[in-house]
Every structure is written in C-alpha cells, then in structure tokens.
Amino acid sequence: MLMKNYKSFKMKDYYEYKSCLDACLKCGAACNHCAAACTKEEDVQMMAKCIQLDMECAVICFAAAKLMSLNSDRSKDICFICADICNECANECSKHDAAHCKECSQACRDCADQCMKMAAS
Secondary structure: OHHHHHHHHHHHHHHHHHHHHHHHHHHHHHHHHHHHHHOOOOOHHHHHHHHHHHHHHHHHHHHHHHHHHOOOOOHHHHHHHHHHHHHHHHHHHOOOOOHHHHHHHHHHHHHHHHHHHHHHO
C-alpha cells in the first residue's frame, strides 16, 4: 500500500513539472539550433557571445529537464539557475536580427518564466 502511494506521489510531481520540463526541452533545442546557425553567419566573431550563451543555456535546460523527470530534490535549485541563464541568453539573442536568434530569445524567455514559476512553487 505504501509503495502504491509513493508511486502516485512521484507521478503527480512529474505532471506538476511538465510545463516547465517541456519549456526546458524546447529552449535547449532552440539554443542548439541558434548556436549552430550562428556559426554560419557572415561575421561569426560578432556572434561569439551568442554562441557561447546558447551552448551554456542548452546544457542547463537539458540538465533541468532531466532532474525534473527524475523528480530530483534539486529541481527547484537548478530551475532557478536555469531561469537566470535563460534570461541572459534571451537578452543576448535579442540583440541580433537573425530569425534563429529571435526564436531562441523567445524560447529562453518562455523557459525562464516557467522555471521561475516552478522554483517558486
């Protein structure tokens, strides 16, 4: 009986995290795409900071999603950090006119919002 309640508790947490988890996965993919697309821009050196932040943001987003899917006790901690990095990446990407940067910036802002809500819950 105890094990049955434990399993349902775990599943409930997963569904509570799901919108944040999905936002993290979407953001991580957008950041990877943006970083790859930035390497094909005419002035790659000008995009260096964007590329670096895209890569960092993708890593933290995928790590946050993984910890949430594991129902880790550290999920809120990593989501707080993830929101910070997502906001920094969004600010950098918004400085560029490329469509991939605009898309990434929006995904980062959406992820930061979801992560802050999750971290505050």
